[in-house]
Amino acid sequence: MTALRIGNASGFYGDRFDAMREMLTGGELDVLTGDYLAELTMLILGRDRLKDPSAGYARTFLRQLEESLGLAHDRRVRIVTNAGGLNPAGLADAVRQLAQRLGIPVRVAHVEGDDLGPRCPDSLTAHAYLGGFGIAACLREGADVVVTGRVTDAALVTGPAAAHFGWGPTEYDRLAGAVVAGHVLECGTQATGGNYAFFRDGSGDVRRPGFPLAELHADGTSVITKHPGTGGFVDVGTVTAQLLYETDGARYAGPDVTARLDTVRLTQDGPDRVRVEGVRGEAPPPTLKVGCSRLGGFRNEVVFVLTGLDIEAKAALVRQQMEPALAEVADIRWELARTDRADADTEETASALLRLVVRDPAQEAVGRALSGAAVELALASYPGFHVVAPPEKGSPYGVFEAAHVPQGEVEQVAVLPDGRRVAVPPAADTLVLDDVPEPLLPEPLAPGATRHAPLGLVAGARSGDKGGNANVGVWVRTDEAWRWLVHALTVERFRELIPESRELPVTRHVLPHLRALNFVVEGILGAGVASRHRFDPQAKALGEWLRSRHLDIPEVLL
Structure with a gap:
């Protein structure tokens, strides 16, 4: 046929x-x-x-x-x-x-x-x-x-x-x-x-x-x-x-x-x-x-732009000023992204971003907390105060289970x-899933000179979401690189390279025919993509972040 x-x-x-x-x-x-x-x-x-x-x-x-x-x-x-x-x-x-x-x-x-x-x-x-x-x-x-x-x-x-x-x-x-x-x-x-x-x-x-x-x-x-x-x-x-x-x-x-x-x-x-x-x-x-999808409540956010000197002190000041307005909000997340560079030749590259996200069952709570309090600080906070966009009244967010x-x-x-x-008809025969035992691992590479360099010089990665979990698949293109990767990139090393995962369950799966490891990080995405729990809510770039992290790589692979 x-x-x-x-x-x-x-x-x-x-x-x-x-x-x-x-x-x-x-x-x-x-x-x-x-x-x-x-x-x-x-x-x-x-x-x-x-x-x-x-x-x-x-x-x-x-x-x-x-x-x-x-x-x-x-x-x-x-x-x-x-x-x-x-x-x-x-x-x-x-x-x-x-x-x-x-x-x-x-x-x-x-x-x-x-x-x-x-x-x-x-x-x-x-x-x-x-x-x-x-x-x-x-x-x-x-x-x-x-x-x-x-x-x-x-x-x-x-x-x-x-x-x-x-x-x-x-x-x-x-x-x-x-x-x-x-x-x-x-x-x-x-x-x-x-x-x-x-x-x-x-x-x-x-x-x-x-x-x-x-x-x-x-x-x-x-x-x-x-x-x-x-x-x-x-x-x-x-x-x-x-x-x-x-x-x-x-x-x-x-x-x-x-x-x-x-x-x-x-x-x-x-x-x-x-x-x-x-x-x-x-x-x-x-x-x-x-x-199952359901509405989880309402969400609002504001991104404060912090420019030039004293970035940490500016962030601390605005957080202290916002605290009274956030006292009754159910969920609060602050994230400071140090996108600034010293002696920058453009204002944008001299600036860091301080992101505030609030969630609450009541739309009025998230609207009042940001639309009022954040805007009122315009002339009363850190030098150079401005925001990426004015906060709105809040929008509904979803939860996937x-x-x-x-x-x-x-x-x-x-x-x-x-x-x-x-x-x-449903399947006539079924089988309860069990974990597959880890296969025999190849012999590690012989010891030799190493260079502290990004993982991505030798390994590819792709990541994504399943509900509140993320997976990161990592693979290499040669048998020699596989002999190094499978021994070097353990769960412990993964947690070191991805600090967000250190307090979360992480499971490693070995796929030798693909020269690949698959890491599943439970709960890193909160209640799923619709809840917009983190900066990258679907973990699309989690693998690229991992590839950018430095570790000791054998010179023979570089």
Whole structure:
């Protein structure tokens, strides 16, 4: 059976608008996917639905489809997307109306059953992460466009693969291979040189990376590539980086299968082609993850600019002056960023930033604390007083929480193009997840001369968020560097380099085939991205901070 070519045209709600057309016109495809959902997106869509019950889906998808549905139909490319968000039936109806208006005969289906809102009355949104077999059921019945709500990102690939190759629910190795391919594709251009640690070393122009595609085979192996002539590049490093993104340990669990990331083997298969093989799969866990979003209260902030001399004393003065106004606020955070330089030749580089963030259940409390007190200090505080922007009345913030429910309690339904509703059974076999024992480590490098230098001279990193936790994947490109990294970058050394993690649980996972370590830092993001707990609320740059830290590196690696 020929390979199934699956491309991706969206990594998040707000990604490149022209990507759908670019992917449909750039080369051969069988299926085009679009990932629009993230933890924060669900909260945004939930607030949209509060204002308009017919809302709750990614409207950008409809606008993209208006100019691309004819192309997809002419090229016989099926489209699979989770843009349905909180309202997949509503988006499916909107797609039918669009197709009718354009005069294009399109069969539309959708998947539902993920919405667990009635069980979680205190949540704005509560959705189970479904797998790919609902999508597969729709495609097997001839759907041209399949719309889902909350499915795992990889399900957008496992569903089409299962339908095309006829995989059953217990063909775990094949399904795991598709999960790995789906995880590489899900964030779009992050697989083709976007957000890549070694972007200066790549073979392609990363100013406008092309979107990725996977050539999937019946045995679950795949080749990650991109359309000819598009920007960016695909190599073992870009694929490794994306494999480490927002994962935990060796077991990558999903509703259909648990993929063993410690079995993945990557090889360069030509220019802009990386072969993915060796992936082993296990039965999925007995529960499904449920993402719950709720409003946590109100948030406000002000950033004071401190210029020139006496930065610490200026910061201390304004903090003392603000204390009376903050006495009754529930949560207060001060952060001083020493962006100033001595004898600076511009005012901006002579300035530091003092950031005050307040949170409280009452909007009036955060508005009064900053809008009044901070502004009143304009002529009565440190010399050179000014702020980046005047504080406002405060805005609501969200809280993300993860829960789990037994697979059998979620009723997944495929709503076919002819309107028939087909129940999609839960996984027949399940396996409770256990930690994978740390593998045998290679012999360390022989002792030799070292240089105190940034970790990033030899190691790449990519980091991201999962609720309140962050993960930092670190990898190297040679066996010699791996022999050093796996012994040098312990949990203790990680905590030394990232002081924020010193009082938090940190777990290290070893992935020798990828020459990679994955660190999970629990609680560093507070209640998740929507709570905006820290300066970098999604930990996107945590890995780059780690790469900038200095440690003793063997000269032979430099």
